[in-house]
Amino acid sequence: MNLSFKKKWGIMFKAMIFMIILLVIRTIIDILGFDMIPITTVVGAFITGAIFTIAIIFTGTFTDFKESEKVGGDLAAALKALYNDSRVLPLNDEAPTRVFRAHLRDLHRTIRCGLSENRFDLVEVNKAMDVLNNDIRALAFLNVAPPLIAKLRNELGIIDKTCNRIEVIIRTDFIPAAYALAEVATVGVIVLLLFIKMDLLFEGTIIFAVICTMLIGLILLIHDMDNPFEFGPDTYADVDLETLVFLETYFDEQESAMDRCHKVQG
Numbered sequence: 001m002n003l004s005f006k007k008k009w010g011i012m013f014k015a016m017i018f019m020i021i022l023l024v025i026r027t028i029i030d031i032l033g034f035d036m037i038p039i040t041t042v043v044g045a046f047i048t049g050a051i052f053t054i055a056i057i058f059t060g061t062f063t064d065f066k067e068s069e070k071v072g073g074d075l076a077a078a079l080k081a082l083y084n085d086s087r088v089l090p091l092n093d094e095a096p097t098r099v100f101r102a103h104l105r106d107l108h109r110t111i112r113c114g115l116s117e118n119r120f121d122l123v124e125v126n127k128a129m130d131v132l133n134n135d136i137r138a139l140a141f142l143n144v145a146p147p148l149i150a151k152l153r154n155e156l157g158i159i160d161k162t163c164n165r166i167e168v169i170i171r172t173d174f175i176p177a178a179y180a181l182a183e184v185a186t187v188g189v190i191v192l193l194l195f196i197k198m199d200l201l202f203e204g205t206i207i208f209a210v211i212c213t214m215l216i217g218l219i220l221l222i223h224d225m226d227n228p229f230e231f232g233p234d235t236y237a238d239v240d241l242e243t244l245v246f247l248e249t250y251f252d253e254q255e256s257a258m259d260r261c262h263k264v265q266g
Contacts, residue, residue, distance in 0.1 A: 007238075011224065015217035022212055023205070026194050030201075037196045046192065047211070050185035054218050057178045061225045068169055068228040069239045071162055076243035078158040079108050082132075083251065085152055087258075089144055096142060100135040105251055107132060111163065112244045115229055122167040132156060170229050182222065186215045 029035055037043065082104055086097045107128040114120035133156065140149050190212055198204025224230075225237040 015213045018216045019212045035197045050189045057182045065225045072241040078155045082155045103131045
């Protein structure tokens with residue numbers, strides 16, 4: 001199955017599988033005559049309230065997900081700024097800046113590989129940033145202007161803040177009590193629909209299938225969106241980290257350009 005197609009429709013297919021199983025159970029209940037709950041305004045109000053509750057929880061999770069989508073771009077911008085700032089430092093000897101850029105690329109690889117391989121480790125990221133901090137300290141001893149040192153430290157601080165935010169998002173869940181409420185509401189609605197009496201078989205089947213698929217799909221999506229940095233074939237709501245991936249190509253191109261420039265000057 002095409003990856004983009006799977007990402008778009010995978011949760012829907014899962015929800016439909018659950019719905020078909022429930023529809024079989026509903027049919028058995030209907031045949032045995034256990035569907036005894038009449039359709040009343042109270043039943044309609046309960047179903048509406050449950051859907052509304054799940055929609056509120058989904059909105060909160062979606063807001064956090066949209067915030068997480070900015071992480072890749074923010075990290076890429078800060079790393080790129082550090083890289084380019086190191087190229088314009090007024091030093092006669094370029095060796096310290098070359099070392100700085102090499103360590104910066106190590107930090108970039110640590111972050112990118114950690115995220116894409118689902119093994120993001122803040123300890124490893126902090127170690128890589130400590131190395132860069134030592135490089136900035138060495139540049140300060142080389143009498144680089146304090147405003148330039150402050151700018152390097154500011155960009156590194158942005159990376160530190162963003163990485164800590166990623167760690168918190170991966171480690172914590174979105175209000176466990178809200179999940180419990182959404183799951184109880186979904187189970188309650190499904191159980192109610194299993195035993196509700198519907199005189200018209202075709203219309204009743206359509207209503208049951210649509211409501212069950214929507215509720216189950218929303219619950220699956222909420223759980224998947226809770227950790228937007230979990231990547232893999234079985235995840236459907238992932239943030240885009242292409243900017244971090246493309247940054248590796250950008251660094252390679254810049255390094256090649258500088259090497260050619262040095263050869264011409266030599």
